[in-house]
Amino acid sequence: MKAQQIVPFPFVDLRAQFEPIREEIAAAVMRTLESQRFILGPEVEAFEKEIASWNGSDTAIACASGSDALLLALMALDIGPGDEVITTPFTFVATATAIIRLGATPVFVDIEPRTFNLDPGKLRAAVTARTKAIIPVHLFGLSADLDPIRALALSSGIPVIEDAAQAIGAKYRGRRVGNTGLINCFSFFPAKNLGAAGDGGLMTTNNQGLADRIRVLANHGSRAKYSYEIIGINSRLDALQAAILRVKLLHLEDWTEGRRRNAARYTKLISDLRLAEHVTLPVEPAYAYHVYNQFTIRCRRRDALRAYLSSHGIPAQVYYPHPLHLEPAFAGLGYGPHDLPESVRAAEEVLSLPVYPELPPENLEAVVEAIAEFYGTK
Numbered sequence: 001m002k003a004q005q006i007v008p009f010p011f012v013d014l015r016a017q018f019e020p021i022r023e024e025i026a027a028a029v030m031r032t033l034e035s036q037r038f039i040l041g042p043e044v045e046a047f048e049k050e051i052a053s054w055n056g057s058d059t060a061i062a063c064a065s066g067s068d069a070l071l072l073a074l075m076a077l078d079i080g081p082g083d084e085v086i087t088t089p090f091t092f093v094a095t096a097t098a099i100i101r102l103g104a105t106p107v108f109v110d111i112e113p114r115t116f117n118l119d120p121g122k123l124r125a126a127v128t129a130r131t132k133a134i135i136p137v138h139l140f141g142l143s144a145d146l147d148p149i150r151a152l153a154l155s156s157g158i159p160v161i162e163d164a165a166q167a168i169g170a171k172y173r174g175r176r177v178g179n180t181g182l183i184n185c186f187s188f189f190p191a192k193n194l195g196a197a198g199d200g201g202l203m204t205t206n207n208q209g210l211a212d213r214i215r216v217l218a219n220h221g222s223r224a225k226y227s228y229e230i231i232g233i234n235s236r237l238d239a240l241q242a243a244i245l246r247v248k249l250l251h252l253e254d255w256t257e258g259r260r261r262n263a264a265r266y267t268k269l270i271s272d273l274r275l276a277e278h279v280t281l282p283v284e285p286a287y288a289y290h291v292y293n294q295f296t297i298r299c300r301r302r303d304a305l306r307a308y309l310s311s312h313g314i315p316a317q318v319y320y321p322h323p324l325h326l327e328p329a330f331a332g333l334g335y336g337p338h339d340l341p342e343s344v345r346a347a348e349e350v351l352s353l354p355v356y357p358e359l360p361p362e363n364l365e366a367v368v369e370a371i372a373e374f375y376g377t378k
């Protein structure tokens with residue numbers, strides 16, 4: 001099929017996910033409305049138990065967003081002014097702003113070009129006496145290489161907080177991410193692999209003391225009503241969102257398989273085009289089970305390719321067009337344009353193709369066809 005004949009289609013089609021489960025969702029919403037329990041309560045408790053067990057974690061604590069999960073994780077570890085937290089500049093902004101909101105300083109370490117994740121080989125040079133945490137991000141649904149990160153963290157006594165916002169269900173050496181760090185953070189933003197009908201987030205931990213502290217922090221610093229142990233925030237998952245997420249969790253494995261099937265199809269079709277000098281495909285290292293929140297290629301003349309695709313009704317997105325260390329909001333950290341060159345190069349070359357589970361096969365083929373046309377191999 002020629003790319004020109006395709007009707008424009010969306011980058012993510014949440015309606016296609018909703019239609020087959022609308023009755024289940026409607027029943028869950030009605031059940032919650034009938035219960036009139038909107039804040040915490042049985043839906044949230046049940047969801048926390050179900051997702052902890054699904055993920056193989058001891059405890060899950062839900063909160064209002066993935067951004068809050070990162071903030072609460074850092075608060076739970078008492079991170080504040082004078083402290084440094086190591087993370088990647090090639091991520092969504094919330095990974096770094098959580099650190100800055102607490103008065104601490106993000107220390108950016110460059111990425112591995114193949115995986116887009118924190119380069120463990122560059123970590124040690126970034127550790128100082130002030131380093132209080134390392135936040136690897138499992139970008140696009142691919143686990144960071146955790147063993148060397150954990151080995152360094154352990155030998156330096158530094159806790160690891162995993163940003164698994166894009167990686168629910170992803171595995172590292174056979175284990176699901178989110179039970180490997182001291183605290184692990186997830187997001188239920190609608191376009192994540194497990195998405196709410198609005199904002200939502202969650203932390204998992206196998207440390208009961210921390211779990212207890214996070215619960216108190218997320219509920220105004222209060223355990224018993226109107227008694228305040230510590231300064232907290234209001235960050236809870238709405239019961240309505242928990243009820244919806246309980247339904248969706250039952251489908252997550254199928255959806256992940258759909259994403260992986262699409263990724264495998266792209267990999268096959270694009271490899272067959274012999275475009276290696278123009279396009280680099282995403283990798284799935286032996287340690288990883290990739291859940292493809294994004295299917296992200298690197299490509300020559302990225303902006304021209306994206307414009308070409310767009311003019312043929314084919315959506316593609318750039319995650320992320322700028323590494324964080326060069327954004328005006330982070331100018332105070334003092335990084336320059338020659339720092340962290342792999343992140344800078346990735347931001348110039350990446351292009352994410354539609355990979356959502358319900359993507360019609362003919363649309364996937366049209367994406368590949370248009371890429372072939374652009375590079376003149378068709």
Ligand SMILES: *Cc1c(COP(=O)(O)O)cnc(C)c1O
Nearest residue numbers: 065066067092094165187188189
């Ligand atoms: C989505 C995302 C977040 C933030 O999650 P929200 O629920 O949108 O606040 C944090 N980190 C990464 C890597 C993300 O992709």
